[in-house]
Amino acid sequence: MSTDLSIGLIGYGEVGRILAEDLRAQGVRVLACDIKLGTPAEDELREHAARFGVVLVKDHAVLAASVTLVISAVTASQAVPVAAACAPGLRAQTWFLDFNSASPKAKIEAAGLVTAAGGRFVEGAVMTSVPPYRIKVPLLLGGPEAGGLEPLLNGLGFVPKVASDRLGVASATKMCRSVMIKGLEAMVIESFTAARAYGVEDAVIASLEETFPGMEWEKLGAYFFQRVIRHGRRRAEEVREVAKTVREAGLDPFSAAGTAERQAWVADLADEGEFGPKSAAGFAKSGDWRMEADRILALQKDKP
Numbered sequence: 001m002s003t004d005l006s007i008g009l010i011g012y013g014e015v016g017r018i019l020a021e022d023l024r025a026q027g028v029r030v031l032a033c034d035i036k037l038g039t040p041a042e043d044e045l046r047e048h049a050a051r052f053g054v055v056l057v058k059d060h061a062v063l064a065a066s067v068t069l070v071i072s073a074v075t076a077s078q079a080v081p082v083a084a085a086c087a088p089g090l091r092a093q094t095w096f097l098d099f100n101s102a103s104p105k106a107k108i109e110a111a112g113l114v115t116a117a118g119g120r121f122v123e124g125a126v127m128t129s130v131p132p133y134r135i136k137v138p139l140l141l142g143g144p145e146a147g148g149l150e151p152l153l154n155g156l157g158f159v160p161k162v163a164s165d166r167l168g169v170a171s172a173t174k175m176c177r178s179v180m181i182k183g184l185e186a187m188v189i190e191s192f193t194a195a196r197a198y199g200v201e202d203a204v205i206a207s208l209e210e211t212f213p214g215m216e217w218e219k220l221g222a223y224f225f226q227r228v229i230r231h232g233r234r235r236a237e238e239v240r241e242v243a244k245t246v247r248e249a250g251l252d253p254f255s256a257a258g259t260a261e262r263q264a265w266v267a268d269l270a271d272e273g274e275f276g277p278k279s280a281a282g283f284a285k286s287g288d289w290r291m292e293a294d295r296i297l298a299l300q301k302d303k304p
Contacts, residue, residue: 006031007156008067010060010082011074012045014231015099015130019071022135022157024052031055033063061089069095069152070119072110075234076102076241083110087117095149099124101238103175103245104168111143111167120145123167124160125174129227133159142170175245182239183255185224186262192221196293225289232267236260269299 007023009016012034020030032049036042037058049056057063064070064086072082079102086096096114098107098121107123114121125140140163141150153160163170195201208217228235239260243253 004068005029006067006069008033008057008063008070009054010034010063010070010072010086012036012049012054012056013073015073015126016071017048018130018134019073020048020054021052024054026157028156029055031057031063031067033057033060059089060085061087064089064094064096064119065091067094069097069149071097071099073099076100076106076237079106080110080113083113083121087113087119090114090117090119092118094119095145095152096121097124097149097153098122099126101126101174101178101241102171103241103248104171105244105248106241107142107171108167120148121167122146122149123170125163125170127174127177140170140173143167146170172245175242178239178242179246179256179259182235182242182263183259185228185235186259188217188221188224189228189266190262192225192289193293193296196290197297201290201293221289222287225292226287228263228266229270229292232263232265232270236264236267239263266296269296 006029007019009020009030009032012020012032016032016034020032023030030053032045032054033056034042034045036045037056046056048054057066060082066089070086070090072079072086074082079098079100083096083098090096096119098110100106102110111121111123121143122145123142125142127138127140130137135157136159139153139158139160141153141160142163142165144165144167146162146165150160150162163173191204192201195204205217205221209215237260239256243256243260246253246256
């Protein structure tokens, strides 16, 4: 591993911190920038950075000017603004890996900003949840520069695969997959919560297991409730990008639009503090989707 290599992370949330930890474990110099810096929420970021030896930088362009590779891992709506903010600082030939769950159109727009500044843009499509795999999460690469970045990422412990030398192919693959994956999360929450209200949840799960043998619906329910309660706001934003992708293909995104609304709806409930993961009996502690379904139903009864 070259001692000259340095990585700049734009976005120091769950994904950014996981990447930082795994990169720092290899002795790679890591810088990070996040919109929470300069706000009351920055203490948590600074504590993590100090623990793992990550240098925090408040300015996107300053970070971009200081590293070999920029990895943008922010919410979907910020993919293009982040590319624009980094562009003035990019040195010639600096790599820029867009890790975001954004539509093909957004990736192409971000690529235009980076390449105009002399950087080398590669779209990345993360094909499953990061935490279980960490840096080894399956990653599709796309764009004319993808083949050049692949060996560097392999050397860092990533598991990349070049999907195409055309921009948009990797992100389209992820977006179309997300119609199913994020949609399944929303459907399970809706189905299981309604079933709980009628007292038929055990019968519903038994029927699903008979129809789809091999799928552990009880465990899936627990996992989906947890993920949406914790990350529903970000996931809703991602699915809105999915809806854009479907619309850009000439289809009305009926399923994706509904999924985004359900994910945002759960996020709104979590924000109320009634049953969020930080509460004393929160989902992260109970591991019981039935408890969360009961809390959702109780909140609905209290509404006018």
